[in-house]
Amino acid sequence: MDLAVIDPLPMYRHGVVAVLSTAGYQVETPADPLGWARQGRPGLVLLTLATAADWDLLNQLREDAPRRRVIVVLSGDESAGPGARAVRAGAQSVLPRQVTAKALLRTVEATIDGQSVLPTAVALVLAGRDADPVITTDQMAWLHHLAAGMTVAELARRAGYSERAMFRLLQSLYRQLGA
Structure with a gap:
């Protein structure tokens, strides 16, 4: 299965590519992610959501390349709300940016197998159990x-x-x- 890594930071992107390549995956960092995704082959996109353009890309992937599975990478301390939003927008799995190599590989393998991997806080928001964040x-x-x-x-x-x-x-x- 083809994998694409889309992240704005070269060092992070290259680190993820190294981890996945070492595990035997064919990994690309396409300059045109939508063009890559539209090629029609099944595959997986590891997409960091950092800007509004990244969210737009997630929505376009769902519409234009529904056979591509998407793992969303989120930065920041609070990822429950954005993680739930990403799943609603079409992501199959959600990872924090500071994920370990072992957790990254487990998530990639599970997502390829058709399973979703989500932080507990994201699952609770999606289940409606923690939809209203507690604020002071x-x-x-x-x-x-x-x-x-x-x-x-x-x-x-x-x-x-x-x-x-x-x-x-x-x-x-x-x-x-x-x-």
Whole structure:
């Protein structure tokens, strides 16, 4: 079975290719992932979702190359919401970016065999058991203030953080919410 690795970071991409090649897989890093996927042969795509364009590619793979199985790689601490979104968009399996070589190989083998491998948090979200992330009272207040028109700078001053720290806290909150 053909495998393609699509990741923006050359060192990570080459490391994944090395692990999979050592295990005996034919691995490519196509410049045109959709063209590669449309070739019609069954295969597997290991796709890192880092930008909106990556999410668009995932949707296009589902539509244009449904025989290709997709393993999504997610970075960040909170992957339950984005992981569930990726499965709904057509991914068969979800991996965290910091996965070990052993777990990567197990996931590739399982996905080729028609099984899905998901972090427990992603499975719980898909099952509806953890669909509403728990956020703190402060975080809820931040969202209300922002919705009411308060700027991040004003919110930071009010909450006692630097503006930069507030941006980081909000980014983490957005990831937790799957936004």
